[in-house]
Amino acid sequence: MLPTTADNGARLAAILPSGLATVARGLGSELPEELAFARANAVAERLPAARSFVMVVVDGLGHANLVAAKGRAPTLAGLQRRRIETVAPSTTGAALTTLTTGELPGRHGLIGYRIRHPRLGLVTTLKDWGGIDDRAAWQRAKPLFEIAGRIGARPVAIGRPAHAAGGLTEAILGGAEYHPGQRIEDRFAVASRLLRAGDPVVAYLYVDELDKAAHDRGWRSGGWLQRLEQLDGALEGFLRTLPGDVGVAVTADHGIVDVERHQQVMLDADPGLLEGVADIGGEPRFRSLYLEDGADAATVAARWAAAEGPRAWVATRDAAVTSGCFGPVAPEVAPRLGDVLIAARRQVAYYRSTDDPRSLAMVGQHGSFSEDERGVPLALGGALEGTGFAAAVAEAAALRS
Numbered sequence: 498m499l500p501t502t503a504d505n506g507a508r509l510a511a512i513l514p515s516g517l518a519t520v521a522r523g524l525g526s527e528l529p530e531e532l533a534f535a536r537a538n539a540v541a542e543r544l545p546a547a548r549s550f551v552m553v554v555v556d557g558l559g560h561a562n563l564v565a566a567k568g569r570a571p572t573l574a575g576l577q578r579r580r581i582e583t584v585a586p587s588t589t590g591a592a593l594t595t596l597t598t599g600e601l602p603g604r605h606g607l608i609g610y611r612i613r614h615p616r617l618g619l620v621t622t623l624k625d626w627g628g629i630d631d632r633a634a635w636q637r638a639k640p641l642f643e644i645a646g647r648i649g650a651r652p653v654a655i656g657r658p659a660h661a662a663g664g665l666t667e668a669i670l671g672g673a674e675y676h677p678g679q680r681i682e683d684r685f686a687v688a689s690r691l692l693r694a695g696d697p698v699v700a701y702l703y704v705d706e707l708d709k710a711a712h713d714r715g716w717r718s719g720g721w722l723q724r725l726e727q728l729d730g731a732l733e734g735f736l737r738t739l740p741g742d743v744g745v746a747v748t749a750d751h752g753i754v755d756v757e758r759h760q761q762v763m764l765d766a767d768p769g770l771l772e773g774v775a776d777i778g779g780e781p782r783f784r785s786l787y788l789e790d791g792a793d794a795a796t797v798a799a800r801w802a803a804a805e806g807p808r809a810w811v812a813t814r815d816a817a818v819t820s821g822c823f824g825p826v827a828p829e830v831a832p833r834l835g836d837v838l839i840a841a842r843r844q845v846a847y848y849r850s851t852d853d854p855r856s857l858a859m860v861g862q863h864g865s866f867s868e869d870e871r872g873v874p875l876a877l878g879g880a881l882e883g884t885g886f887a888a889a890v891a892e893a894a895a896l897r898s
Contacts, residue, residue: 499585499812499840500866501822506584506601507894509592512746512875513701514599514897515540515890516550517644519744519881520699523547526648531599531641539892543885547744549650549698551688551879554596555728556589557708557861559752560872562716569722570729572736573747576876579887583751585822586610586783586840587863587870589708590622590665592750597669597701598638599897601824605638607668608823610780610864612833613787619778626664635668637827642672645699653691655684656703673701681706681727685735692743704728708753711861715755721861736878744881749873751863756781756846761857762808765849770804773797778835781846781856783864785835794836801839809847810840810866822866840865 518535521528523546528535535544560580567574583592584602588610591602602608607622614620614635617628629635642652654670658677666675676691678684681704691698707728710720736745764784765771773792778785786801788794794813802811814834818826839847846862863870877886 499810499817499820499822499838501820502582502871504582504894505822505824506582506592506595507824507897508581508875508890509583509748509873510595510599510601511890511893511897512748513552513596513641515544515886515893516552516744516746517641517648517699519545519547519886520550520645520650520697521648523742524649524697529644529647531644534893534896537892537896540889540896543889543892545744545881545884545886547880548742549692549700549740549744551692551698551700551702551743551745552596553702553704553732553745553747554593555707555747555749556703556705557711557716557751557753557863558725558749558874559869560874561869562752563874566722566725569725572729572733573876576747576878577882577887578874578876580872581748581875582871583749583873584824585866586779587751587865588780588783589750594636594638594669596748596750597640597642599641600638603818603823603826603830605636606827606830606833607636608830608833609778609783609785611778612785613778615832619776623665626668629664632664632668634829637830640669640671640673642670642699646672650697650699651691652699654701654703655687657705660703670701682731685731689735689738692740708861711753712859713861715860716753717755718860739879741880743879744886745878746881746886747874747876747878752869752872753861753863754844754867754869755860756844756862757860760845762845762847763850764847765851767804770800777849779838780864781848781859782841782862782870784839784847786837786839788836792836798837801837805839808841808843808845810842812838814838842867
């Protein structure tokens with residue numbers, strides 16, 4: 498059985514809706530139906546009011562990673578902060594989609610890194626969007642940015658120029674104006690300029706440099722620590738000049754664990770274990786086994802559980818869906834997962850000997866259910882610091898999950 502948590506990422510899903518409700522309160526706008534949860538007493542009592550809201554999403558900055566390296570990030574470490582949990586699997590496509598749509602993977606559909614498309618076969622949720630004509634049926638939840646316009650705010654997304662266009666960008670940032678910034682400092686400068694322009698703003702600001710550095714050398718490497726320092730310096734300058742009516746929430750899509758080459762487990766080392774397996778998807782710490790017609794999922798799962806013991810969580814797809822770890826799973830979404838799921842419990846990663854050498858060279862990993870992968874920070878600054886925003890997010894998660 499795959500592990501579940503208190504909310505399986507529902508607080509992550511509630512950050513942007515709560516930010517939108519905060520701006521609606523600040524502007525005196527009527528709450529749209531999508532934000533009706535904010536009328537509940539427990540939420541309304543804690544929700545502050547702000548004219549603008551900025552959600553900073555740092556790819557690959559886990560709560561445990563930040564705590565261990567807090568000396569390199571005094572600004573971020575000094576903010577009002579708590580640990581929340583990301584979605585399952587703890588991977589970028591699933592988590593970013595949750596952050597911008599307010600829905601968990603079982604509903605939005607991007608339920609892993611490499612998942613099965615009914616016509617195209619295995620595709621990655623980050624890059625393989627060619628040939629997916631009905632993108633609204635593939636990423637099934639509507640991004641929340643158009644709500645910003647309805648409450649009187651300007652919806653913007655800020656990221657690297659390379660991310661300005663593409664399938665995932667269209668699927669999760671629809672309704673937002675895209676503003677590019679090559680360096681981390683450039684992106685915060687763009688946000689500052691937009692906030693000073695006069696209009697109320699709801700902004701999504703994406704930083705992916707830490708994730709890239711972690712994959713290359715690990716999160717303890719000098720490269721990752723330098724990127725953390727760069728982020729912290731840019732954040733410090735941004736907060737120092739921030740107008741007093743702007744709320745800022747800093748969070749992440751997942752944490753990182755380092756897996757060295759000797760900790761890699763080859764899925765094809767014992768051919769008997771792959772009997773009945775037609776294809777392998779997912780990613781190194783969360784594998785999906787797609788079975789041949791007629792193969793029994795429970796038999797294959799039992800075989801892998803016996804072989805891996807305490808090194809992995811193993812479950813059939815049906816058992817994983819029933820557990821609720823992905824949130825409620827739509828019937829159209831369930832077949833995107835493998836019939837059998839293998840999630841790393843120990844500090845290992847699952848590969849085939851024929852995998853891309855670039856993947857085999859990765860050090861920083863994520864995707865599974867460990868505390869370090871699932872835990873991400875929710876840090877508050879500007880008009881949200883010292884308020885009940887984090888408690889409101891928790892209440893909203895409970896009401897909306």
